[in-house]
Amino acid sequence: MFAAEERKRGGVVLYPSPMMGHLVSMVELGKLFVLHGMAVTVVTVYPPYNTGSTAAVIARASAANPSITFRRLPPLCIPCYTFFTSGASGFLHVCSRLPDAHGIIVNTFDALEPRALEAIAAGLCKANRAECFAWLDAQPRHSVVFLCFGSLGLFTAAQLKEMAAGLERSGQRFLWVSWAPQVEVLSHDSVGGFVTHCGWNSVLEAIVAEVPMVGWPLYAEQKMNKVFLTEEMRLAVAMDGYEGELVSAEEVEAKVRWLMESEGGRQLRIRTAAMKGRAAEALREGGSSHSALAKLVGQLKGDVRGR
Helix, strand or coil, X not given: CCCHHHHHHCEEEECCCCCHHHHHHHHHHHHHHHHCCCEEEEEECCCCCCCCCCHHHHHHHHHHCCCEEEEECCCCCCCCEEEECCCHHHHCCCHHHHHHCXXXXXXXXCCCCHHHHHHHHCCCCCCCCCCHHHHHHCCCCCCEEEEECCCCCCCCHHHHHHHHHHHHHHCCEEEECCCCCHHHHHHCXXXXXXXXXXXXXXXXXXXXXXXCEEECCCCCCHHHHHHHHHHHCCCEEECCCCCCCXXXXXXXXXXXXXXXXXXXXXXXXXXXXXXXXXXXHHHCCCCHHHHHHHHHHHHHHHXXXXX
């Protein structure tokens, strides 16, 4: 895995979960190890389930960080077919990895979803993930609400309609995507609020970008993160009704308006700005995060020398 010279100075193998957010975080950790003089290899696998395409992320990270080596473990050489258990409309959101399969089986019939099936057959599933920036550039400062729910965030058709109606009634500019270069979007000057699933990567990225949040947790540890954000850290407000079958359009409208127009929303932004400052302090030389990483690197290098 490592050359002789790299073994002398200490090497770290990082093995992230194949999900997009986990890979991005692991690359950031690898960059920190490199700054401390360690050789880094990131090992990835072909995931057994759809996580969104990571090829572009790996290519960009590899080009920007030549000191980090990326290795993908080979797949088993057996035929692979994908059976998609949801409808064709949902299939459009997760199709970026499906060309790797030998075939596609969709749980629908043509009379039920003719337009979606025609789009799939015509190869209209590709999206330009950078298109949003031209629109963001034309919007006023802090005027846009950004909505993104992670690579596995899915909603029912009824919920999507309620969300769309609530956003329209709010009168706010909004950017709603299934995936985007999130760090860049949150850092854009026109973005003033973030409706998020409370994934931890998204939380940290919003804090560093100084963007206040509305929490709408969906799965895994996100409900716990929402509690910390709203009750302990006070860096977000919750979207009421997320634990039920449907969050109403009225609730979406009310929370988006509150975030962008109210005094409470302004105070939330002030607290987020303060936490951004504390995050910057932690990363500076001698800061808590910088010192903790330096201590870890020292322990890892000590382990290598002791062998």
